[in-house]
Amino acid sequence: MESQALKRADGGKMRALVVDDEESITQLVAMALRYEGWDVDTASTGEEALEKIRSFAPDVAVFDIMLPDFDGMQLLTRVRSDGRMFPVLFLTALDSVEDRVNGLTAGGDDYVVKPFSLEELIARLRGLVRRSQMALAQQPDPVLRVGDLTLNEDSYEVARAGESITVTNTEFELLRYLMRNPNRVLSKAQILDRGRAYDFTRKSIGVGRYMFYLRREIVAGRGPCAPSVRGRHRSSCAGRRCRARPRSTCR
Numbered sequence: 685m686e687s688q689a690l691k692r693a694d695g696g697k698m699r700a701l702v703v704d705d706e707e708s709i710t711q712l713v714a715m716a717l718r719y720e721g722w723d724v725d726t727a728s729t730g731e732e733a734l735e736k737i738r739s740f741a742p743d744v745a746v747f748d749i750m751l752p753d754f755d756g757m758q759l760l761t762r763v764r765s766d767g768r769m770f771p772v773l774f775l776t777a778l779d780s781v782e783d784r785v786n787g788l789t790a791g792g793d794d795y796v797v798k799p800f801s802l803e804e805l806i807a808r809l810r811g812l813v814r815r816s817q818m819a820l821a822q823q824p825d826p827v828l829r830v831g832d833l834t835l836n837e838d839s840y841e842v843a844r845a846g847e848s849i850t851v852t853n854t855e856f857e858l859l860r861y862l863m864r865n866p867n868r869v870l871s872k873a874q875i876l877d878r879g880r881a882y883d884f885t886r887k888s889i890g891v892g893r894y895m896f897y898l899r900r901e902i903v904a905g906r907g908p909c910a911p912s913v914r915g916r917h918r919s920s921c922a923g924r925r926c927r928a929r930p931r932s933t934c935r
Contacts, residue, residue, distance in 0.1 A: 689721030771812035
């Protein structure tokens, strides 16, 4: 086994949940994972597992398929429907090719058949965790930053110096386009060309009106944030938190 313990992104111990109705199995796997330096919790039924998942928030899980209340595949379906995407390894006595295919098709990330090698099981779990961490690390940062102005593309929030700003959906899209092109002068024609899917009119005055709204919301007593040259606009700024909202007066 590897000597260097895997860590969570926050530096804490990795968390594993072991779900099996055979106590000897759960205790054996839990003991081996604790030896690796992980935090481990166990469950013997599907319902207990769901409760532990909500309270324990595991980074990886081991599911038996044949549980007393509902099977491990149904458990995984319920876990995924809750939006929890941690990797799951099936550990089961069902050893046919069809069983393996069903487990992986149901969303399992790996499949190990009993009886099993404890060392191999731990190695597989470590591999699942490493791949999961790599996938998370490769996800693009949803937050755009220009000075102290921030825009979160996932939550549709805008912030300046930590203070919320309220903008419309169209203003949000305009601001996003400007922040994706920092320190670059953009003409109204360029903005209109990229804004066909937004609420801009095909007249340049539409862009100017939305730029006025943005400055009013973002500056709000602070220094200028997005200065413009006649017919051209530039983004160079800093943040207050805000969420996109409709503006009934904007057509």
